[in-house]
Amino acid sequence: MRKEGIRRIVVRGPNWLGDAVMCEPALSRVRTLFPQAEITLLVKPGIADLLAQHPAVNRTLVYDDRGRHAGLVGKWSLAAVLRRHRFDLAILFQNAFEAALISFLAGIPRRFGYATDGRTLLLTDPVTVPPRAAQRHQVEYYWDLLKPLGGHGPAPAPRLYVTPDESALIAGRLADAGIGPSDLVIGVNPGSTYGHAKRWLPDRYAEVVNRVVKEAQGQSDARVGVAILGAKGEEPLGKAIADQIKTRTVVCSGQTTVRELMALVKRCQLFLTNDTGPMHVAAAFKVPLVAVFGPTDWQTTSPFGVDAKLVRQPVSCAPCLLRECPIDHRCMTGVTVEQVHDAAVQHLPLVAPPPAVEPASPSPSPSSTSLAGVTVFLDRDGTLNLDTGYVKSPDDFTVLPGVGAALARLKQAGARLVVVTNQSGLGRGYFTSRDLEAIHSKLRLVLAEDGVTLDGLYFCPHHPDDHCNCRKPARGMIDRAHAELQVDLSRSYVIGDSVRDVELAKQVGAQSLLVMTGPSGAEALADLTARDLPPDYVAEGLSQAVDWIVAHATHRPAADLQR
Known part of the structure; x- marks a missing residue:
C-alpha cells in the first residue's frame, strides 16, 4: 500500500464502551501511520461521545443503527453517505460482517480488517486473526491489526481526555451532594449492561466501601465521599448500595452522559468495579482500581498498562462469557468481601485531589497595565x-x-x-x-x-x-x-x-x-x-x-x- 496515496480514511470503531477504550491506542496509531490523511471515525453515538475531539480524528460520523441507519434501507443510506466522502481506505476495528458490507457498498477501494465473521471476500486486505492460544489482550488485538500497515512495537496504554469545563461540571454535581473539591472520592461501579453474570453482589460492595472509608479516614484528615455509577436502569441497584454506606454518597446511576461519566471517573481516588466499560475508563485515567472478574476472561480484557488489582475466584466453568449464569453464579458468589477489601487497601493511603480554584466571585479582570513587566x-x-x-x-x-x-x-x-x-x-x-x-x-x-x-x-x-x-x-x-x-x-x-x-x-x-x-x-x-x-x-x-x-x-x- 502506497501510504502517500491515502488521503481520506474512515475508521470503523468498536461498539462497546470498554472495547472502544481498548482500541484507543490503535486509533492514535492510525494517525501516526498516515500523518497527512484526513481521518473520519465511524461509531455509534455513545462511542462518538467517548472519543469526542480525539486528537487523532478530523471528523466523526455517527452510526445510528437504532434510528436512521436501522435495517437494510438504513445500511444502504449510510453506505451512500460514506460514498460521498470518497474514502481511499477503510480500517475496520469492528469485527462484524456488516462493517465490511457497508464499506463494500460505499465503494471504498481498500478495505482493511480481520478475516472474521465470514467477511473475507468483502475485504481487499484481510488480516489473519491471531490464534486463541496466543491469549492476546484486546488492546494488543486491535494494535496488531495495524502491523501489516507498518505498525510496530508494544501497544501503549489507552488514554482519554476531558476538558476543564467537564471537570468543573462534575465538581459542581459532587458539591451539591456535600462532596468538596478537596475530599477523597471512592467510585463504585456495581452494574453491567452486558448482563447480570458480570455483577458482584451489591451488599458486599457496600461492606467493602464502609471498611475502606473507615481506614482511609483513619490515615488522613481528608473527608471521604462515595460516587456510585451505572447505566440507565441501574438506579435501584445504586440506591440499594448507597442506603448501606455510612458516609456522604451520591448515586449517579443513569444520571450522566458518557462525557460526564468520564469526568466523574477521573475525579475518583479509588474505583471499585466489575469488568465493564467504566473499568477501562478508570484505567485510561490511571485511577487506582480494584476489578472483580467472573465470567469474562481476565487475561484478554483486564485493565491495561496500570497497576490494577484483580479479584477472581478460579472455577472450572470460567471464563464462560455468558450474560446470565445458568447454574449457581459461583464465579461471583465465591469472591469474598475480604478478598476485595484486601485488594483495595493495597491502594491506601489515597492521594488527595489537587487543589482547585473555585472562585466565589467572577474571575478577576485585570487592567491593561496591571501585569506590565510580568x-x-x-x-x-x-x-x-x-x-x-x-x-x-x-x-x-x-x-x-x-x-x-x-x-x-x-x-x-x-x-x-x-x-x-x-x-x-x-x-x-x-x-x-x-x-x-x-x-x-x-x-x-x-x-x-x-x-x-x-x-x-x-x-x-x-x-x-x-x-x-x-x-x-x-x-x-x-x-x-x-x-x-x-x-x-x-x-x-x-x-x-x-x-x-x-x-x-x-x-x-x-x-x-x-x-x-x-x-x-x-x-x-x-x-x-x-x-x-x-x-x-x-x-x-x-x-x-x-x-x-x-x-x-x-x-x-x-x-x-x-x-
Whole structure:
C-alpha cells in the first residue's frame, strides 16, 4: 500500500464502551501511520461521545443503527453517505460482517480488517486473526491489526481526555451532594449492561466501601465521599448500595452522559468495579482500581498498562462469557468481601485531589497595565494542547479548550507570553523542522483568533542523550529569553503539566504552577510532593492558573484562591 496515496480514511470503531477504550491506542496509531490523511471515525453515538475531539480524528460520523441507519434501507443510506466522502481506505476495528458490507457498498477501494465473521471476500486486505492460544489482550488485538500497515512495537496504554469545563461540571454535581473539591472520592461501579453474570453482589460492595472509608479516614484528615455509577436502569441497584454506606454518597446511576461519566471517573481516588466499560475508563485515567472478574476472561480484557488489582475466584466453568449464569453464579458468589477489601487497601493511603480554584466571585479582570513587566513561560504539550505523545503534524495538534481566552486575559493585562518546549522528536527523527514549524504556525493562528500573540517561542530539539543545556529542566531556553527579551525573572511564572516544568521554575527563581491537563498530572504532583518540591500553585486548567497569577502579581489577597 502506497501510504502517500491515502488521503481520506474512515475508521470503523468498536461498539462497546470498554472495547472502544481498548482500541484507543490503535486509533492514535492510525494517525501516526498516515500523518497527512484526513481521518473520519465511524461509531455509534455513545462511542462518538467517548472519543469526542480525539486528537487523532478530523471528523466523526455517527452510526445510528437504532434510528436512521436501522435495517437494510438504513445500511444502504449510510453506505451512500460514506460514498460521498470518497474514502481511499477503510480500517475496520469492528469485527462484524456488516462493517465490511457497508464499506463494500460505499465503494471504498481498500478495505482493511480481520478475516472474521465470514467477511473475507468483502475485504481487499484481510488480516489473519491471531490464534486463541496466543491469549492476546484486546488492546494488543486491535494494535496488531495495524502491523501489516507498518505498525510496530508494544501497544501503549489507552488514554482519554476531558476538558476543564467537564471537570468543573462534575465538581459542581459532587458539591451539591456535600462532596468538596478537596475530599477523597471512592467510585463504585456495581452494574453491567452486558448482563447480570458480570455483577458482584451489591451488599458486599457496600461492606467493602464502609471498611475502606473507615481506614482511609483513619490515615488522613481528608473527608471521604462515595460516587456510585451505572447505566440507565441501574438506579435501584445504586440506591440499594448507597442506603448501606455510612458516609456522604451520591448515586449517579443513569444520571450522566458518557462525557460526564468520564469526568466523574477521573475525579475518583479509588474505583471499585466489575469488568465493564467504566473499568477501562478508570484505567485510561490511571485511577487506582480494584476489578472483580467472573465470567469474562481476565487475561484478554483486564485493565491495561496500570497497576490494577484483580479479584477472581478460579472455577472450572470460567471464563464462560455468558450474560446470565445458568447454574449457581459461583464465579461471583465465591469472591469474598475480604478478598476485595484486601485488594483495595493495597491502594491506601489515597492521594488527595489537587487543589482547585473555585472562585466565589467572577474571575478577576485585570487592567491593561496591571501585569506590565510580568513574563509567563508556558509549556506546550499538555498545557496549551492535548498531549498525544509526539505531535508530528498540524493535524495532530489540538489546542485545549479555553486556552486562547485565558492567554488573552494575560496579554490584555500587559504580560508577555513565552513558550518553552522540549521537542526531542526532532532529535529522534520522528518529524522534521519543517513539520515543527507548521505545528507552531497552527498554534499562532489558533491563538490569534482570541487576539493572542506570543512574545517568544523556544524549543529544545535535542535527544535526551545529548545532555544539552536547553532541555527542561535545564535553564537554557529561559536564559535565552532573559537575554533576548530582557525578562525580569523575579517577576516571572512557569506554567506546565510535568515535574520538569516545576523544577525549571525553581532553578530560575520563578513562580511555579502545575496544571492538571496533561496525562500525568497526578503522578507529577505526587512525585514533587514526595521530594518536598511542591509547586507554588496547582490548577485544574490554564484559566485557573491565570486567576492565581493575576491575584499574585497584582498583590491582591489570594487566600480565597488557596486550599
